[in-house]
Amino acid sequence: MDLQQMRYVVAVAETASFTRAAEQCHVVQSALSHQVARLEKELGARLFERTSRRVRLSPAGEAFLPAARQALEAAERARAEVAAATGEIRGRLTVGSIPTVAAVDLPAVLRDYRLRHPQVRISLRTGASERLVEQVRDGALDVAFLGVQPGFRPQGVRDRELAHGRHVAVVAPGHPLATRHEVDLRLLSEEVFVDFADGSAARAQSDRAFAAVGLRREVAFEVSGVELMVRMVRHGLGIALLPAAFTAELHGLRCVPITDGPVRVERLVWSRFTPSPAASAFLALLDSGTPSPGA
Known part of the structure; x- marks a missing residue:
């Protein structure tokens, strides 16, 4: 079992297609299918149920997918930590936000962050505050901007008022x-x-x-x-x-x-665990003073 095989399994699960997964992974479909089949043989279980119309995870695949994602995230975190030790911030930054965030000029913040750390892959997801807290707590988001009532304190994450x-x-x-x-x-x-x-x-x-x-x-x-x-x-x-x-x-x-x-x-929330180098750099940028709305 290797990380590349796990990447292929995750890609097939996310796209529900071996063809689209191969395109996403920049590999020919036959090679991707071969590696998935090798992994299934090693595990002794089929990870996908294949029909002429669709591909979906089997019960064994459902059990395997979360662990595969965790392994890939751990490997990426290890590479990012090594890069940070040499002075370069790499990896991923996933930010969540309510649609009506006003405490910061979020597009300007993300622009400044990308200019400072061009090797970081940034993604943004919008949603309701309660869902964003869950995603930060589960590790799907690094940080999130919330809009809540006075006195609200999210559980299982770190936070501060903006x-x-x-x-x-x-x-x-x-x-x-x-x-x-x-x-x-x-x-x-x-x-x-x-x-x-x-x-x-x-x-x-x-x-x-x-x-x-x-x-x-x-x-x-x-x-x-x-x-x-x-x-x-x-x-x-x-x-x-x-x-x-x-x-x-x-x-x-x-x-x-x-x-x-x-x-x-408006509150900012982030993981209660040690942030990744990319997330730490984002939090540091916010602490150093961000562009004001409309700036």
């Missing part, structure tokens, strides 16, 4: 509230809302703010991304509550301050 601020009401230019200098939750409770999915951390901030003052509201449209939310508001289908710092990026909409609106805290 910023906090109030939400504003986002309305279409022709909406009756567009001319108001400020509003309160009682007035907003009469409106139809576009918001994130029920149960998400982003949605909970607004729900709890209304519940705290004994009010109910109608969320007619649930969306998974802020882009669709903004488009629906722009077309007058409802109003939204978004962090004031983030709405500076919006154009063609009116953002009205809320006197008793929800507060969002």
Whole structure:
């Protein structure tokens, strides 16, 4: 058993195709198939169930895949540690973020990081705060930027506060509230809302703010991304509550301050274990002072 065979197994599992896996690994399909077959013979079990229409992991393959990924990650971490000892940062950096991060100018941070460490392969994943915490805890992400309620402390990871601020009401230019200098939750409770999915951390901030003052509201449209939310508001289908710092990026909409609106805290989280050289360099860049939003 060797690392190359493990790479091939992971590639086939991820693509569900020997052909696409071979293309991804830059090897002819016959060679990849031969190495997978050799590994299966050594293990004494079939790793994949093959039909004329699809390829999927067998029960033995399901058991083998997590260990193979861990072995590949350990090998890559070992190479990165050796490179770091000689003064070069290499390896992978996987960053997670909520779509509405505003405490840092994330594209600018990633640009500066890539200029400083061109040998690091960077990837970015967006998602809900609760899911991002899980991925950092499980090792799928190196670091993540969250948006949560005051007092929220993620478990099983290290974290620190980056910023906090109030939400504003986002309305279409022709909406009756567009001319108001400020509003309160009682007035907003009469409106139809576009918001994130029920149960998400982003949605909970607004729900709890209304519940705290004994009010109910109608969320007619649930969306998974802020882009669709903004488009629906722009077309007058409802109003939204978004962090004031983030709405500076919006154009063609009116953002009205809320006197008793929800507060969002942005937090940075990373693994409780020793970060990789690539992750350590990213955390150091954040600590040294990052570009401000809009810079």
